[in-house]
Amino acid sequence: MKILAIETSCDETSVAVLENDEVLVNLISSQEIHKKFGGVVPELSSRAHLQIVLPLVKSALKKSHIKKEEIDLVAATAGPGLIGALLVGLTFGKSFAYSINKPFFPVNHIEGHIFSGFLMDEKPEYPFLCLVVSGGHTLLLNGESPVKIFQLGSTIDDAAGEAFDKVSKLIGLGYPGGPNIEKQSKLGKDFIDFPIAKLNSKYDFSYSGLKTAVLRYYQDFTSHPENYKEVSINDIASSFQKAAVNALIEKLLLAISEKDFNSISVVGGVAANSLLQSKLKEIGDKKKIKIVIPALEYCGDNAAMIGLRAYQLFSEGLVYDYETNAFPSLHNNTFITKQ
Numbered sequence: 645m646k647i648l649a650i651e652t653s654c655d656e657t658s659v660a661v662l663e664n665d666e667v668l669v670n671l672i673s674s675q676e677i678h679k680k681f682g683g684v685v686p687e688l689s690s691r692a693h694l695q696i697v698l699p700l701v702k703s704a705l706k707k708s709h710i711k712k713e714e715i716d717l718v719a720a721t722a723g724p725g726l727i728g729a730l731l732v733g734l735t736f737g738k739s740f741a742y743s744i745n746k747p748f749f750p751v752n753h754i755e756g757h758i759f760s761g762f763l764m765d766e767k768p769e770y771p772f773l774c775l776v777v778s779g780g781h782t783l784l785l786n787g788e789s790p791v792k793i794f795q796l797g798s799t800i801d802d803a804a805g806e807a808f809d810k811v812s813k814l815i816g817l818g819y820p821g822g823p824n825i826e827k828q829s830k831l832g833k834d835f836i837d838f839p840i841a842k843l844n845s846k847y848d849f850s851y852s853g854l855k856t857a858v859l860r861y862y863q864d865f866t867s868h869p870e871n872y873k874e875v876s877i878n879d880i881a882s883s884f885q886k887a888a889v890n891a892l893i894e895k896l897l898l899a900i901s902e903k904d905f906n907s908i909s910v911v912g913g914v915a916a917n918s919l920l921q922s923k924l925k926e927i928g929d930k931k932k933i934k935i936v937i938p939a940l941e942y943c944g945d946n947a948a949m950i951g952l953r954a955y956q957l958f959s960e961g962l963v964y965d966y967e968t969n970a971f972p973s974l975h976n977n978t979f980i981t982k983q
């Protein structure tokens with residue numbers, strides 16, 4: 645089965661072609677236009693998707709040596725995401741599927757991330773503990789099967805990636821926050837003690853206290869430089885990164901101590917973080933549990949994961965029609981159950 649998949653939920657336009665669950669081509673075009681605004685501007689994002697989606701589809705078909713008539717199924721992200729951006733990919737996908745008279749699959753973006761580890765040769769094994777750490781979501785989940793996903797916890801305020809982005813902007817490291825913080829952290833030391841939130845619900849996350857602590861520290865650092873002669877911005881970045889990553893690791897360790905999982909998969913943009921990855925490797929070695937982190941091109945937003953998710957759902961016997969619509973929130977069109 646040949647699948648054409650489209651992802652346009654935020655600031656990456658991505659098109660992939662898959663043969664069943666094998667990726668033939670995965671093209672990603674990142675929108676540079678947002679850099680000068682320090683964050684994603686929704687309307688500019690929609691326009692940029694509109695300009696690039698057709699050339700990208702043509703290029704993906706050409707690179708995979710597949711004619712459009714040979715496509716068996718078309719998939720596109722339907723949500724959650726920026727509504728204008730979503731509509732571009734979704735409408736394009738529906739029209740394309742209709743024009744070649746093939747089925748269309750709307751895919752939940754977060755479900756795409758959750759199963760992105762299955763794009764790797766070494767796949768997660770069910771039941772797997774999944775930590776989704778993206779720019780918009782932080783979720784801890786129990787993946788029991790492709791259609792049985794239980795939410796154990798989520799952030800009560802900022803998402804992990806959002807915290808990286810906001811702190812980066814705050815301390816003058818700009819956009820994109822996560823990669824910039826990681827880069828500068830390598831030049832600094834993590835000796836500043838920033839707090840990790842303690843919450844009543846044991847699997848939930850919170851980043852607002854950490855963000856405020858960094859803000860206060862930075863304000864004092866800039867207004868009283870004489871007191872901070874031994875401290876650099878890189879040290880602040882590095883100390884923030886340590887606290888942000890430890891907050892995630894704490895919950896992962898708690899979950900595997902309370903329930904038996906056959907593997908752990910950490911997915912989404914923040915999964916690209918090398919400190920997080922090294923801590924996960926340590927856990928894997930120490931606890932003898934399989935850890936699956938998607939390759940870099942599958943951590944951030946990509947259409948390959950959307951195609952794979954459509955393939956999984958098709959294999960489960962699901963069908964959709966062309967009437968499907970875009971949705972902005974997580975718990976629409978999803979197999980994730982809140983526990």
Ligand code: KG4
Pocket residue numbers: 654777778779780781804805806808809820821822823826912913914915916917918943944945
């Ligand atoms: O999954 P993703 O590409 O888009 C969403 O669905 O949100 O995640 C983007 C997020 C951004 O917040 C970005 O700052 C963060 O992932 N990110 C990172 C790194 N690379 C991207 N955060 C920490 N370290 C990184 N290396």
Ligand code: ZN
Pocket residue numbers: 753757778779912913944945
């Ligand atoms: Zn994403």
